[in-house]
Amino acid sequence: MSRTTVADVVVDGLRRAGAPRIFGVPGPGAPLPLLDAARAAGLPVVLAYDESAACVMAAVTADLCGAPGVASVGASAGVVAAAAGVAHAVLDRSPLVLLTGRHPRGVLGCKATVVVEAASAAARTAHAVRVALAAPCGPVHLEVPEPVVGRDAERPATPYAPEVPPRPAPGALEEAARLLARAARPLLVLGQHCRAAADASWLRAFAEALPAPALVTAKAKGALPDPHPLVLGVVTGEASDDRALGRADLLVALGLDAAEPVPRAWWSRLPVLAIGPAPASDGPPAFCEVTGGVGSVLEELAPRLADRPRADWDVAELDRLKREWPAPATAAPAGLAPQRVVELAREAMEPDTLAAVDAGAHWDAVTGFWQAVAPGEFLAPNGATRAFALPATLAAHLARPARRVVGFTDAAGLLAAAAELETAKRLAAPIVLVVFGGADAVRLAQSFGVAAYAADSEPAVAQGLGRARQVRGPAVLSVFAT
Numbered sequence: 001m002s003r004t005t006v007a008d009v010v011v012d013g014l015r016r017a018g019a020p021r022i023f024g025v026p027g028p029g030a031p032l033p034l035l036d037a038a039r040a041a042g043l044p045v046v047l048a049y050d051e052s053a054a055c056v057m058a059a060v061t062a063d064l065c066g067a068p069g070v071a072s073v074g075a076s077a078g079v080v081a082a083a084a085g086v087a088h089a090v091l092d093r094s095p096l097v098l099l100t101g102r103h104p105r106g107v108l109g110c111k112a113t114v115v116v117e118a119a120s121a122a123a124r125t126a127h128a129v130r131v132a133l134a135a136p137c138g139p140v141h142l143e144v145p146e147p148v149v150g151r152d153a154e155r156p157a158t159p160y161a162p163e164v165p166p167r168p169a170p171g172a173l174e175e176a177a178r179l180l181a182r183a184a185r186p187l188l189v190l191g192q193h194c195r196a197a198a199d200a201s202w203l204r205a206f207a208e209a210l211p212a213p214a215l216v217t218a219k220a221k222g223a224l225p226d227p228h229p230l231v232l233g234v235v236t237g238e239a240s241d242d243r244a245l246g247r248a249d250l251l252v253a254l255g256l257d258a259a260e261p262v263p264r265a266w267w268s269r270l271p272v273l274a275i276g277p278a279p280a281s282d283g284p285p286a287f288c289e290v291t292g293g294v295g296s297v298l299e300e301l302a303p304r305l306a307d308r309p310r311a312d313w314d315v316a317e318l319d320r321l322k323r324e325w326p327a328p329a330t331a332a333p334a335g336l337a338p339q340r341v342v343e344l345a346r347e348a349m350e351p352d353t354l355a356a357v358d359a360g361a362h363w364d365a366v367t368g369f370w371q372a373v374a375p376g377e378f379l380a381p382n383g384a385t386r387a388f389a390l391p392a393t394l395a396a397h398l399a400r401p402a403r404r405v406v407g408f409t410d411a412a413g414l415l416a417a418a419a420e421l422e423t424a425k426r427l428a429a430p431i432v433l434v435v436f437g438g439a440d441a442v443r444l445a446q447s448f449g450v451a452a453y454a455a456d457s458e459p460a461v462a463q464g465l466g467r468a469r470q471v472r473g474p475a476v477l478s479v480f481a482t
Contacts, residue, residue: 006121007037009153010144013125014097015043016160018067021398022046022099023054029075031101033149046398046427049419051078053391055085055139059094060356060395062137064376066196068095068129075102084385086110089139091259091382092219093192095132096139101149107141116144122156130163135278136257165277168292168300175288176297177304179250179273184312186212186273187248189235189262192219192382193255193276195375199223199295203254206298210311212252213244213318217260218357218380222372229318233325234367235262244321245269247313253286255294259382325368338365338436341461341479345406345434346371348465353404354379354396358388360410362436370408387416393431394424404469405431411438414476421448424474432468433476441478452476 011034014022021044024035035045048054051073058069069089073082079100089096090109098107106113114128125142132140180186194203203223207214207230214224215235224231232244245251245266253274256262274286275297290297342365346353356379357366372378379392389407396405409417414435424431425448435441445452451471453464461479468475 004153004155005033005037005149006116006118006144006151006153007033007149008041009121009155010034010116010125010142011037011041011043012155013122013129013160014068014070015041017126017129017162018065019043019070019097020061020065020067022070022072023048023057023061024072025049025051025054025074025078027051027074027078029078029100029102031072031099031144031146031149034099034101034144035072046423048391048423050417051082052085053387053417053420055082055096055098056088056385056388056391057395059085059089059092059096060379060392061399062094062096063092063195063379064396064399068097068132070097070099072099075100079103079107083108084387086139088381088383088385088388093137093257093259094139095129095137097128097132098139098141100141100143101146104143104145107139109139110141111138113141113143116142116148118148118151118153121153126160129160133162135165165293166291168290168297172288172290173297173300173304176273176275176290177301179271179288180210180252180301180305181308183250185248186210186250186252186311187244188212188214188252188254189256190214190216190220190223190254191256191260191276192217193257194220194223194294196293196295197375199293199298200375202295202298204228205302209305211313212311213313213321215244217256217262218367218378219260219382220255221367221370221378221380222374222376225373226371227373229322232318232322236364247317257382261382336456336458336461336479338362339369340458341434341436342366342369342408344458344461345432345465348462348469349406349432350404352377353406354400355406355408356380356389356392356396357408358413359384359386360413360436362408362410366408386413389413390417390420390424390433393433394420394427394429397427397429397431405429407431407433408436409433410436411441414438414441414444418444418448421445421450421474425449428473430472431474432465433474435476435478437480438478439480441476445476450474450476452478454478454480456480
C-alpha cells in the first residue's frame with residue numbers, strides 16, 4: 001500500500017474543494033512536490049512563465065468555475081513577482097489559493113497566511129479554502145514548508161463541506177419590499193456578484209416584473225443579456241448616466257461590490273436598496289440592505305411583490321436611452337474606430353464566444369460594444385490591470401474548452417504578458433488576441449511561433465479575423481494605421 005504524504009493531502013483537499021487545476025511557475029523555491037502530487041492525482045498542472053499571469057489565470061478560473069483557483073509560485077522573488085496578480089485577485093474578489101513552499105511570511109493583500117503542518121494538513125488546507133471563499137472572497141496564502149511536504153499524513157475520511165450562506169433576514173426582506181412598492185421608477189445597477197448562472201433567471205424575472213431598466217458594471221455584463229431592451233448599457237459615470245438617474249426614484253444595487261467603479265455621487269441623490277452576499281460596509285450607504293445570494297434574495301422577494309403596481313417607466317424613453325447610451329464614436333490611436341473593430345470581431349466569432357479585456361484606451365469601446373448574453377461570457381478586471389487579457393483568455397479556454405475566446409488589449413498590455421504567448425502556443429489554445437495600436441505585435445507574436453496578422457482598415461480587420469478563426473491554436477490580430 002503506497003504511503004500518503006502531506007503533498008497528497010493538500011492536493012486532495014484542493015480537489016475536494018473543486019479546484020479544477022493548478023497554475024504553476026517552477027522557479028527557485030517553488031513547491032514542486034505539490035505539483036508532482038497533483039499530476040499523480042489527476043489534477044492538471046498548467047505551467048506559466050510569469051507569476052502574476054499565473055495568479056490572473058487562477059483568479060479567472062475561480063470566477064468561471066465557482067471554485068478556488070490555485071497558483072503555485074517560488075520563494076520570495078516569486079511572491080514579489082506575483083504581487084500584481086494577487087492585487088488583481090483582491091480587487092476582483094477572486095478566491096485564489098497561493099501555494100508556496102519557502103515563504104512562511106504573510107503576503108501583501110492575502111486575507112490570511114495558513115502554514116501547513118503534517119498532523120493537520122487536511123484541516124489547514126480546508127481552512128485556507130474556506131477563508132478564500134468567505135465573503136468577500138479573496139486570495140489566501142497557503143504555505144507548505146519543504147521539510148513538511150514529504151512527510152507521512154493521513155487522508156481525511158470526511159468530504160470537504162463548504163459553508164452554507166445564511167438566509168436573508170425576514171425583516172430586511174419586508175423593508176426591501178416596502179421600498180420597491182413605494183418606488184415608481186426603480187433603476188437597477190447590477191454588479192459582479194450577479195454573475196452566478198443560477199441567478200440569471202431570477203434577475204431577468206425581477207427586472208421584467210417591475211419592470212425596471214438596468215445598468216451593468218463591466219464585470220456584470222451578461223448577467224442580463226446585453227440585447228435585452230431593459231439593459232441600458234455599462235456604467236460609465238458620464239452625462240448619459242444622469243439621464244436615467246434624473247428619472248429614477250430608487251437605486252437597486254444588485255450584487256454590486258465596493259471595488260467596482262460606480263460614481264460615488266450617485267448614492268447621495270437617491271435612496272438605495274442594496275442586495276448582495278456581504279454587508280456593503282465600505283460601499284454605498286443604503287436605506288435598506290439585504291445580505292444574501294442575489295438569486296436567493298430575489299426568490300424570497302418575489303411573493304412579497306406580487307401585488308405591486310408596475311413601474312412608471314416610459315418604454316419609448318428607455319428605448320431612446322438604450323440607443324444613445326454608448327459613448328460617441330472616437331478614432332483609436334491606430335486610426336480605426338475601436339467600436340467598429342469590436343463589432344466586426346463579434347460578428348466574425350461564434351455566438352457563444354467569450355471575451356476578455358484589459359485596461360487601456362480601448363476599454364470603453366470593448367465594454368460598450370461587445371454583446372454578452374450570459375453570465376461569464378465577458379471577463380474584465382476591476383483594477384487597471386494591463387496584463388490581463390492574454391492570461392484571462394488562456395484560463396477561459398481551459399475552463400470552457402469547447403468555446404472560442406477573444407481578448408482585447410493594446411501594445412503595452414501585450415508586451416506585459418508576452419511570455420504567455422509561449423503558453424498559448426504550447427496549449428494550442430484557439431484564442432484570438434486583438435491588439436489595438438500594436439504595430440510591432442505581429443513580429444512579437446511570430447517570434448513565439450504564434451500566427452499573426454495586421455489590419456489597417458475595416459476590410460483588413462474582417463479578413464484577419466476570418467484567417468485567425470481558421471488557425472488551430474492562438475492567433476494575434478494587430479490593428480493599426482499605416
